[in-house]
Amino acid sequence: MGKLEAKNSSFSISENGLEKQVTNARVEVLKTYKIYIGGQFPRTESGRYYVATNNKGEQLANVCLSSRKDVRDAVVAARSAFKGWSARAAFNRGQILYRIAEMLEGRKTQFIEELVQQDVSKSQAQKEVNIAIDRLIWYAGWCDKYQQIFGTVNPVASSHFNFSVPEPTGVVAAIAPQDSSLLGLVSVIAPIIAGGNTCIILASETKPLCSITFAEVINSSDVPGGVVNILTGKVSELATQFAAHMDVNAVVYCGNDNMVQKDLQTKGASNVKRIIIHKDVNWFSDQGQSPYFILDTEEIKTTWHPIENIGSGGAGY
Amino acid sequence: MPVKTKKIKEEKQNVSDQKGKTNGIPKLKFNSGWEYAPAPESTSHIQLKDRYDLFINGKFTKPSSGKYFETINPATEEKLSEVAEANAADVDKAVKAARNAYVRYWKKMPGRERAKYIYRISRMIQERAREFAVIESLDGGKTIRESRDVDVPLAANHFFYYAGWADKLEYAFPNRNPQSLGIAGQIIPWNFPLLMAAWKIAPALAAGNTLILKPAETTPLSCLKLAEIIQESGLPEGVVNIITGFGDTGAMLVNHPDIDKIAFTGSTEVGKIIQRAIAGTDKKLTLELGGKAANIIFEDAPLDQAVEGIINGIYFNQGHVCCAGSRLFVQESVYNTVLRKLKDRIETLIVGDPLDKNTDIGAINSKSQLDVINKYIEIGKKEGAEFYQSGCNIPGKGFFCRPTIFTNVAQSNRIAQEEIFGPVLAIQTFRTDEEVIEKANNTPYGLSAGVWTDKGSKIFNLTTKMRAGVIWANTYNKFDPTSPFGGYKESGYGREGGLHGLAAYSKL
Numbered sequence: 001m002g003k004l005e006a007k008n009s010s011f012s013i014s015e016n017g018l019e020k021q022v023t024n025a026r027v028e029v030l031k032t033y034k035i036y037i038g039g040q041f042p043r044t045e046s047g048r049y050y051v052a053t054n055n056k057g058e059q060l061a062n063v064c065l066s067s068r069k070d071v072r073d074a075v076v077a078a079r080s081a082f083k084g085w086s087a088r089a090a091f092n093r094g095q096i097l098y099r100i101a102e103m104l105e106g107r108k109t110q111f112i113e114e115l116v117q118q119d120v121s122k123s124q125a126q127k128e129v130n131i132a133i134d135r136l137i138w139y140a141g142w143c144d145k146y147q148q149i150f151g152t153v154n155p156v157a158s159s160h161f162n163f164s165v166p167e168p169t170g171v172v173a174a175i176a177p178q179d180s181s182l183l184g185l186v187s188v189i190a191p192i193i194a195g196g197n198t199c200i201i202l203a204s205e206t207k208p209l210c211s212i213t214f215a216e217v218i219n220s221s222d223v224p225g226g227v228v229n230i231l232t233g234k235v236s237e238l239a240t241q242f243a244a245h246m247d248v249n250a251v252v253y254c255g256n257d258n259m260v261q262k263d264l265q266t267k268g269a270s271n272v273k274r275i276i277i278h279k280d281v282n283w284f285s286d287q288g289q290s291p292y293f294i295l296d297t298e299e300i301k302t303t304w305h306p307i308e309n310i311g312s313g314g315a316g317y
Numbered sequence: 318m319p320v321k322t323k324k325i326k327e328e329k330q331n332v333s334d335q336k337g338k339t340n341g342i343p344k345l346k347f348n349s350g351w352e353y354a355p356a357p358e359s360t361s362h363i364q365l366k367d368r369y370d371l372f373i374n375g376k377f378t379k380p381s382s383g384k385y386f387e388t389i390n391p392a393t394e395e396k397l398s399e400v401a402e403a404n405a406a407d408v409d410k411a412v413k414a415a416r417n418a419y420v421r422y423w424k425k426m427p428g429r430e431r432a433k434y435i436y437r438i439s440r441m442i443q444e445r446a447r448e449f450a451v452i453e454s455l456d457g458g459k460t461i462r463e464s465r466d467v468d469v470p471l472a473a474n475h476f477f478y479y480a481g482w483a484d485k486l487e488y489a490f491p492n493r494n495p496q497s498l499g500i501a502g503q504i505i506p507w508n509f510p511l512l513m514a515a516w517k518i519a520p521a522l523a524a525g526n527t528l529i530l531k532p533a534e535t536t537p538l539s540c541l542k543l544a545e546i547i548q549e550s551g552l553p554e555g556v557v558n559i560i561t562g563f564g565d566t567g568a569m570l571v572n573h574p575d576i577d578k579i580a581f582t583g584s585t586e587v588g589k590i591i592q593r594a595i596a597g598t599d600k601k602l603t604l605e606l607g608g609k610a611a612n613i614i615f616e617d618a619p620l621d622q623a624v625e626g627i628i629n630g631i632y633f634n635q636g637h638v639c640c641a642g643s644r645l646f647v648q649e650s651v652y653n654t655v656l657r658k659l660k661d662r663i664e665t666l667i668v669g670d671p672l673d674k675n676t677d678i679g680a681i682n683s684k685s686q687l688d689v690i691n692k693y694i695e696i697g698k699k700e701g702a703e704f705y706q707s708g709c710n711i712p713g714k715g716f717f718c719r720p721t722i723f724t725n726v727a728q729s730n731r732i733a734q735e736e737i738f739g740p741v742l743a744i745q746t747f748r749t750d751e752e753v754i755e756k757a758n759n760t761p762y763g764l765s766a767g768v769w770t771d772k773g774s775k776i777f778n779l780t781t782k783m784r785a786g787v788i789w790a791n792t793y794n795k796f797d798p799t800s801p802f803g804g805y806k807e808s809g810y811g812r813e814g815g816l817h818g819l820a821a822y823s824k825l
Contacts, residue, residue, distance in 0.1 A: 149491055152816050156797035157474070164801050164817060170784075249806065262597030269592035271761065272585065272604065272807045292493070292825060299805050300817050303780045305790045 033208070035064045035232060036215035038077030039225020044233075045069040052208050055119045063208045066233035071173075071200065071241040074229035078171045078198040079247055081226030086168045086196040094143035097194060100221040101136035104129070107217060111182055114209040118181050128284070132186040135289050139190035146195070146291045146298075154302070161305045166298035168196035169274060170249035173242035175235055177254040180283055181207035185214060187283045188252060189228055191293035197250075200229045200242070208232040235260060243267035243275075250274035250297050254281065353667065356674040358461045363448045365538065369400045371407055371561065372544035374414035375554030381406040386563075388537055391458040392671050392680035392715040400537045403560040408569040411529045411558040415500045416575055418555030419527040424497060426553075428484030428525070435483060435522050437550045438543075439476035442469065442515075445546070449539055453511055454671040456538040458680030458716070459634050461672050471796055472515035475814070478798035479519035482819060486524065489816050495823040497525030498601055499577035502570040505540075506583045507533035507682050508637040508738075513582055514540050516802075516813045518557060524822035526578065529558045531570055535683045537561040568594070576600060580821065582639075585736070585762070585807050603811025603821040605639065605803055607736040608764030611757035612642030612793065613747075613779065616650045618769035622791065624658045627742070630767055630793040632666065632678055632720050636740040637686070639808070640765035642793055644733055645744045646753050652746050656724065663707040663720040670712070678740060681716040690718050690739030697723045697732040702743070728756060736762070750775070754782045763805030767793045786812070 033052075034041040046067035052060045064070075085093075104111070108129050115125035151165040172192045177184030181204055192199045203211030215230045231238065235255070242251050243264045248271075251264050256279050268275045276296045281288055368385060370377040380401035387396045403411070423431070442449060446469045453464040486495045501521045505513035510532055521528045532540040544559045560566065564587075571579055571594050578601040581591050585606040595602060612630050614623045630642025647655045671679030681687040698704050702723040711717040718740055726733050726743040733743045747753040757766060766783040768776055768790050780788040786804045789795060796802065801812035811821045 152801075154797065154799040154801070154815050156795075156800050158795060158797065160792065160795060162797070162800050164815065169805070258597055265596030266593050269589040269596070272588060272592065272606065272809060274810050299786060299810075300801050300803070300812050301780075301786055301788065301805075302801050302815075303788045303790065304792055304795050304800070305776070306792050 033061050033063045033212045035066055036230040037074045060117055063232045066231040068241045070231055071238060074200040075245055075247050077226035077229055078200055081224055082170055082198045084224055085198055085227045090144035094140045096222050097136055097140035101133050103217045103221045104133050111210055118207045118209055128183045132183045135186055136190055138289055139194045142291055143194045146294045150295055159307045161307055164300050164302040167301050169297045169299050172197045172199045172250045172297050173248045174199055174252040175202045175239055176204055177283055178204050181210035184283050185211050187288050192297055193227055195294040195298050197297050198227045202238050203230055203232050205235055239264060240267060246271050252276045254278040353675040358451055358672045360451055363451050365398050369541045371401045371403050372559040373411045388456060390455050391682055394715055397455060400561045403562040403566045405569050408573060411560050412573050412575050414555035414558055415527040415529055418553055419499055422553040423527050423556050432480045432483035434552045435476050435480035439473045441546045442473040452542055453539045457536045458671050458682050460676045460679040462674055468509055468512045472511045475515040475798040476519045479523040483523040489819050490825055493825045495825055498822060498824055501526045501528040501578040502576045503528055503530045503580045504567045505532055507536040510536040511539040514543055517580055520818045521822045524819055526822050527556045531560055531567050534563045588809060604809035606809040607762060608639045608808050609644055609736050609760050609762045610640055610642045610765040611644045611646055612767035613646045613753055615770035616648045617771045623769040624662055626793040628662055631742045632740050633794050635678055635681055637682055637738055642767050645742055646747050649746045649748050666720050668709050668711050668717055681718050684716055687716040690737060693732055693737045700730045702726045702730055758784045761807040764808035
């Protein structure tokens with residue numbers, strides 16, 4: 001699929017006008033690339049689209065040009081899903097991330113095809129899909145472990161039991177890396193949801209095809225609707241909407257554009273957003289995965305509890 | 318006039334208590350002639366200069382503007398000393414000194430040697446604890462009991478705790494080789510001057526950074542005393558620079574191009590300005606901002622302890638505490654009892670001379686802060702909340718505010734939404750756990766919260782559901798160097814204290 005003309009069919013124009021030639025091969029069903037909000041696949045509310053092309057400028061698909069309203073709808077969906085997702089047992093989140101990897105493994109061929117359409121060589125595409133699957137598995141394993149690495153029991157001097165644990169920051173908006181259609185997206189989503197956050201992801205503007213296909217994978221992987229929301233569109237339009245939205249707790253930006261960074265940090269101050277910038281990360285290497293990426297969108301909560309200290313006086317009330 | 322109306326209300330409340338819920342608690346009498354003899358801490362052993370210069374590159378340096386401003390004792394409105402006002406040239410000088418010290422000594426010094434300097438500072442604060450406590454109370458208005466028992470020991474302990482980390486950083490961050498960031502610009506508020514200086518300086522030095530600290534304009538003296546200690550400690554010149562001034566001095570520090578890291582403690586409003594100011598740069602930022610903490614009391618709580626916790630939560634340090642328990646949620650079934658006990662308890666609080674060891678609530682830090690508090694009290698009354706203040710005497714001179722509570726507060730009232738930073742408590746009621754979780758989290762802030770109940774599982778239900786960085790269960794306003802402190806949401810990001818506090822000053 002991809003090119004808008006049907007393969008194996010041919011048309012010829014005679015002097016008398018349109019005249020069908022004899023090829024009767026099956027006409028391929030083209031896929032409509034929609035966006036993914038709250039577990040549904042709506043079209044952009046704005047009704048706008050843009051044309052995704054390959055490097056030669058050939059048309060690959062009409063893709064939703066998401067609007068501010070789509071961002072808002074996605075934030076509402078992500079916020080509603082947050083309570084449930086953050087309260088899931090860490091083990092359960094791990095199983096669900098693993099399930100995403102299973103589903104992705106099963107649809108490998110489709111992703112390889114889409115990557116090839118988007119100018120990735122076949123072998124490179126295979127590699128990218130494999131790393132994406134392995135990365136999901138890697139983060140699946142982290143779901144119930146990062147708390148043990150980053151949590152502490154604090155030996156306070158008073159008569160209290162005191163401990164600190166990481167907790168999800170809430171709704172995270174993320175701008176996926178531009179140079180990769182699948183792996184960048186997966187590398188950004190996985191640590192956010194492994195840590196119990198819900199998210200809105202803006203897919204690569206120039207390479208958007210895999211993002212919506214990946215949404216189908218998410219949709220069939222027991223990930224509750226609203227935990228991952230995927231939009232396609234322009235960084236220049238939507239980054240600023242992410243930063244200004246008062247119900248977004250953090251924005252992750254993968255890119256080097258200083259104007260975008262400045263805009264995110266300026267507008268993000270409206271509700272003291274956590275702005276996480278990933279510059280020059282090679283997502284294909286081991287540098288592209290880290291439990292510290294999970295920590296980026298976590299808060300540390302410290303709890304104090306008195307210890308009754310009979311005999312030596314002074315309970316910790 | 319206000320005193321009279323208050324008395325009438327008090328009697329009404331008493332009658333309705335006896336008729337209504339029959340909790341049977343008799344009204345305590347406070348006119349029995351108990352008087353505390355004055356017990357003021359002596360100021361004879363402290364040494365204050367008439368004038369303080371900027372501490373740059375290990376020396377006290379005259380400000381290039383030649384300008385000085387007064388710092389007063391808020392309890393008497395008398396001048397204590399005058400301090401230099403740093404301008405852009407001074408800030409630049411301080412940053413250059415810090416950079417020079419970073420490149421020449423501090424970055425290269427092995428962690429175990431850095432540690433020894435930090436240990437030294439801790440020890441020297443302990444040695445001069447009494448002097449620090451008195452200066453802190455004189456300059457800031459906090460009670461001597463608090464500065465002696467909380468601020469100064471905690472500040473010394475904070476240095477001691479982080480000193481030990483300096484040569485153990487690789488153990489703090491698994492699979493990473495942490496590096497220092499470079500030059501930190503640190504801006505601290507007036508509510509805990511020395512303690513905040515310790516919270517900022519100790520982890521920055523331990524992680525190998527050099528720094529410029531700017532204390533608040535109303536409370537510079539304890540930090541300048543700390544500068545004297547740092548000078549005495551032999552810490553290499555320029556590793557710690559302390560410059561005084563107003564907000565614009567802070568802004569110059571924030572905007573200086575050779576700063577790698579900004580750490581700010583103060584209001585959410587200024588925090589946002591700083592976040593915008595450094596947008597587009599690669600300066601690292603941590604913010605510890607305002608709060609509007611919920612303190613939640615369930616019917617099964619040990620009520621007398623809870624009432625002490627409420628008092629400590631809101632009236633500690635005159636309510637000038639970002640994590641103050643300024644919103645009280647009481648379960649309806651015990652509301653009358655708690656309110657009665659609370660009103661009785663605040664009648665016993667002594668407001669007055671911060672240096673007197675009997676004093677519970679000292680002076681409001683400044684005239685302008687007193688105006689803010691009084692403005693909010695008026696707003697509370699206008700919004701229809703019921704006003705109650707202790708009938709205690711307050712000194713004629715200086716800035717003081719009686720402990721205040723508002724009942725019949727609506728969730729939408731400004732006194733329940735906005736940070737007042739004074740001894741004003743807004744009380745609301747609730748019936749179910751779900752309701753109070755919803756109400757408590759319904760705020761843009763998320764710094765701290767308190768929960769009072771006898772049931773362990775309920776404690777942890779609440780503590781996990783509060784969207785706040787520090788949760789006290791059956792206690793309140795406890796601090797420790799090993800315990801990370803910092804907020805969710807608009808209360809800021811990053812942590813101070815504990816292992817997590819190192820991350821704010823380390824490149825991973």
